[in-house]
Amino acid sequence: YIYFFSSKENKETFMKNPIKYIRQPKPKPAVPVKIAIVGPPKSGKTTVAEKFASVYGLLRLSMGDAIRLVLNNQPESELALTLKWHLHKGLTVPDELAIQALDVALMNHMCNTTGVVIDGYPVTRKQVNLLESARIIPVKIFELEMDAKEVFRRALLDKESTNRSSHSDSSQILAIKNSCYKQHIDAIRTYYKKEHQNWCVIDAFQSKWWIWKKVLQEVQVVVKEIQIYLERIREGKAASIADLCITPEELQCRLGEFGQYCPVSLAEKGELVDCSVTSSLQFAAEFRGHYYKMASQEELAKFLSRPEVYVPPLAPHPLPPPDMLPKKLTAAEVKALFPLSAEMQGYCPVTYLDGKQRYKALVPGNIEYAAKYQDKVYIFESEEKLLKFMRLPEKYCNLKLPRKLPPIKEPMLLTALPLAGYLEQAIATSLIKALNEVGCLKPKFPFLSVKKTALLFVACHLK
Template sequence: MCDSSEILHIRNSCYKQEVVHVRKHFQQQYQNWILLDGLKNTWWIYDSIIKEVSISMNYIRSYLERTWNGQAACISRLCITPKELQNRLGEFGQYCPVCLALYYHLVDCSETAVLTYAAEYRGQYYKMCGKDHLETFLTTPDEFVTPSCPHQLPQPHLLPRKLTQIQVKDRFPQQVEMKGFCSVTYLDGNQRYEALVPGKPEYAVEYRERIYIFESKQKQDKFLRIPEAYWDQKLPNKVPPLREPVPLTSLPTLGYLEQGVAVAVIKAMTAVGCLKPKYPFLSIERSALLYLAFYLKAFNHKSTDYTRQKYKKKLALFEENCTLIPYLSSIMRGNYKPPNECPIDFEFKLNRFLALEDLPGASGVL
């Protein structure tokens, strides 16, 4: 039968394998893959489809009307492929023309693949950084394109670009500028000594064949917007020493313990203090030490999942056995009670308690 469980399983497996590639293709090429909740009822799905189609048709209608009248038009939901976009980009490439004209800021929109804030004017495509700038461009596009735009995009070799840590390492022996200090933090801090903060290699930018690193992503983005304001600075004669990473094993014993295991030991000792464990037929000191050892092994993030789960079970069993003493002392207090007047689990826990006596020391626990 075509609707048997085996056939349905094969169909479902094939669908899960193929839909990943289909989704990726439509998302990257046409940006028209829309997810709907298939658990909803038929009418909800039908209504959602009608709404999505109506939105796309409104975009198409608006685009046709505006381009027919020689106006700028939004190109969102027009299924424009990345290749077509690249071939028809205007003189500003992936940079926002509104930011460039109003503030002389270089705002790169290439990291945003969707065309929600992109527009066409005179057969060329332009990408904006937000809704407000898109509306501004659509209203008066002539103010932001040649020949009326107040600023031109710098030459390609004068445009800043992000670098990864690997790319920075590949540029060796070239060194980073400003001895590795963040140029944005330094200038924004009025070039004071306190504003000399080391940058991080993961926030690197190349500009004018020089490499700069920054304190944070926000500082990196600020440099990318207005590199001319931050690139050419001079350091003072006196600068803070660069902080080199100190190997943990090079520390003295007390320093090694403090930096390496202090937090874990404090948490374990806190747990011991809260529980106050007393294992049957073991001293208080021995019980505390065993509980401490189990706790450290159970919550050691460097151990494997199997090892952690193993010692978590042992820790739970240890805690359970520790509760036998207060439980039995509360039940067996006072005069003798016949078995039928005792709790149901009393005999089981009593036998369990007595069995621990045959395992002296820590062998019964470990």
């Protein structure tokens, strides 16, 4: 065998004891990574991107680089001609064309072998949507966080340096760039945190060495997860797909026999736990080319250790057909089903059964918490009871009401009460106070009897 070394010192060390260095585990396969770095102007995006690209051999790619690559390497292509038309007119390249140029640039052999660092993109919500439609999802996006005061301070320092002075460093242009960035970054951050959990905020006030070390640590964690995924899939085992940034379309195409229901909960507890309520893939795994979503970390660990037990043909409980699965209903959907009436006369079946079918457990349901199961409508007391029914619908669907039911509680207007009831509910307290004052003060108006004086005093007191 022939061995190559990075330096003469390493070669000499190897020559002294070659067996020591030959008998070691083979290195894990290199994984091409796709990361992005965003931040306000002067935050150090390009500095970090260039260092990362130079040290690890990745391709640093800004949107301008992608457009220039298309114009230089494919000048006669339809995309290049369209880009030239916009540029010759003095127009800004539309986001749609910019994404196409980026997609072409990502076909570079460096991007497919070592990886790419996308510098300063995306910066608007529209660009995020276009990247998603093109299936360009970085495994990690780093946001260099810095306030406006620091932006202008760094710009002033750059102006004092003749090597880095630029017309784009004017305070007006920097203020506009920073304002546009701040306007869109919150929506972008929220989206990626919710959909892909690949967003990492880094304090740009720190030194460039600290920032570089932080970025390197985060990337190493992601690369390690991807390497573990590839190894487990190669060995025929189940592997977590939490850090792979899988698109919703790809997830739907490769869902397993249980759809988005947890196979572990169905196998061990017989519960239908619908994991589609969240788009996160934190508890998702791949096995035999299919994706499965679990309810929690505990279920995911069980699935990764023995996946064959929870999928066909060894799975103890198959998923019911779609028409036999419970479905949540909104209040409008419940009303649209008229004249179909709710089961159990609208009482909550979960509360009734969990209350040991006692008379006091007959609680009317709320139309906001409704579900349809086997062409029947059920109404529940709360969201908690609804979720309980969705997990075990067979347990609560065949209940029968007792002969004696609680009286219907209908609101009654105060003015509809009899006179005695109206006085009791409306002015009893005030009247008692007035009579108490009459007894204490014993008023007597001139030229009026005691009786008329007392009545007049009570009337004034009530008024």
